[in-house]
Amino acid sequence: MSEHAGNLKQQVGRYGVWSVGLRAEDPERRDERAEAVAELERLGFGAVWLGGNSSARNAVPLLRASERIVVGTSIQSIWEHGADAAAADFAEVEAAHPGRFVLGLGVSHGPLVTDYRRPYSTMVEYVDALDKAGMPAGRRVLAALGAKMLRLSRDRAAGAIPYLVTPEHTAQARETLGEGALLAPEFKVVLDSDPVRARATARAYLASYLELPNYVRNFLRLGFTEADVTGGGSDRLIDAVFAWGDEDTIRRRISAFHEAGADHVALQVVEQDPRGDLPREGWRRLAALLG
Template sequence: MSDTPNPLKESVGRYGIWSHGLRAEDPSLRGEIGEAAAELEELGYGAAWLGGSSAARHAVPLLETTSALTVGTSIQSIWQYGAAESAAAFAEVDTAHPGRFVLGLGISHAKLADQYRRPYSALVAYLDALDEAGVPAHRRVLAALGPKTLDLAGTRAAGAIPYLVTPEHTAQAREILGAGALLAPEFKVVLETDPNRARTAARDTLAMYLALPNYTNTWLRLGFTEDDFKDGGSDRLIDTFFAWGDDSTIRARVDAFHAAGADHVALQLITPGSREGLPREGWRRLASLLAA
């Protein structure tokens, strides 16, 4: 993949939105999700990433109300959806909305998948099955963290969508992936200048991830220690994985990912006091500071 042109880089642009709320299962929210997607496109975001173990069907309300927005799963767990099911769903959505859906795949976590065994080998076998079913490599990306999976993302997919990483990890990932692969890390933003409010919201969000070794092992490799994981996360840990402060500070934190080699940054807006929903006013503020 790394030696061929990568049209996904152009289609997703420099910024996207990562959101659980855009993946809502409730049919009554379909219209609201579609309206939000249309606004994201108008605001200049190039992609919407559906948080959690999402599937192709979750992309449909967004694709139906937009004309150019790329919509991707971030991620679809290989344990929750079989390769044959995934390939059939991809074909259905791609037929209706050619070239605009991206299949983001990941191995999830042992604590979240009972059948979790030999995850790397399982992912390779899954990609083999997708190849046989005709799902093109340039329309799938991997939630890769470690070197082996990052290499796989560069050779068997269009690139990588790492979650909860740093600019330092991004630089390492770019070296492994090569220049041609898409590198689109997720990054969390709290539009709050008060340190206590910002860090409280961040710790509420980070709590579940502190119990998942796939993340904490990556952070240890990046120079954090076990002490950083205590009591909801040290200030150092929180301030690394969440951007907060004034507009210029947040913009600089996002820019650091691009400087480190990212093509695109998938921004997850964390709103104090709220975990889910569609924080549209926040997305507008974020678009404004990114355009400044």
């Protein structure tokens, strides 16, 4: 996949924005979302990643409202969207907006899926079906945490989009992926230099993720302890998976992912309601501090 991944690396650039709010389907906020993605493009972000079990349908309005920025799903659940339908949707979007849509796929989490089973094998079957339907492997990426899914990302996709990870995970993932594949981790940012307030904002958002075993297991593999992943997360865990502080600190924390081997970092601005907000002033501040 290295040739296709190289093209994708160039398209998405070093920085993108990860947002649940941009995937929302509330018609009353359609114009606001269109204005927001057009501004993100002007600010220089290379990609928008749509959280919350997103699909091609969520990407289309943003693609129409912009000219160059790449829009990807992060992620589309393989349990809720059949492979044949996903391939057909991709082909339709690709025809209208060539080279600008990336299908990000993931296996979600056991507590969120009825009849959750054999996630890795099911993902292999899913990408087999995508291949059969003619969906190009170079335009899909996988939400991979463990080594097996990372290898699948390398061999059957353009690369990986790990969520809720650290630079240490990025270094391990790069070793597994090799140099060719795209590695685009998500990273959360709280634009607040007050430690008590920033950690409180981060902890309130992290709490629900600590109920999902895939993330907890990954934290334990990275050397965190059971104490770190209980009670909303220890300060040690919060400080590892969120950037907060002054501009120099946040810039340094983001740079650590690139230094560890990331090609692109998908930045999620966390405020009081990150699942519903469009933190446009936060995105402007990020763009300014990143230069």
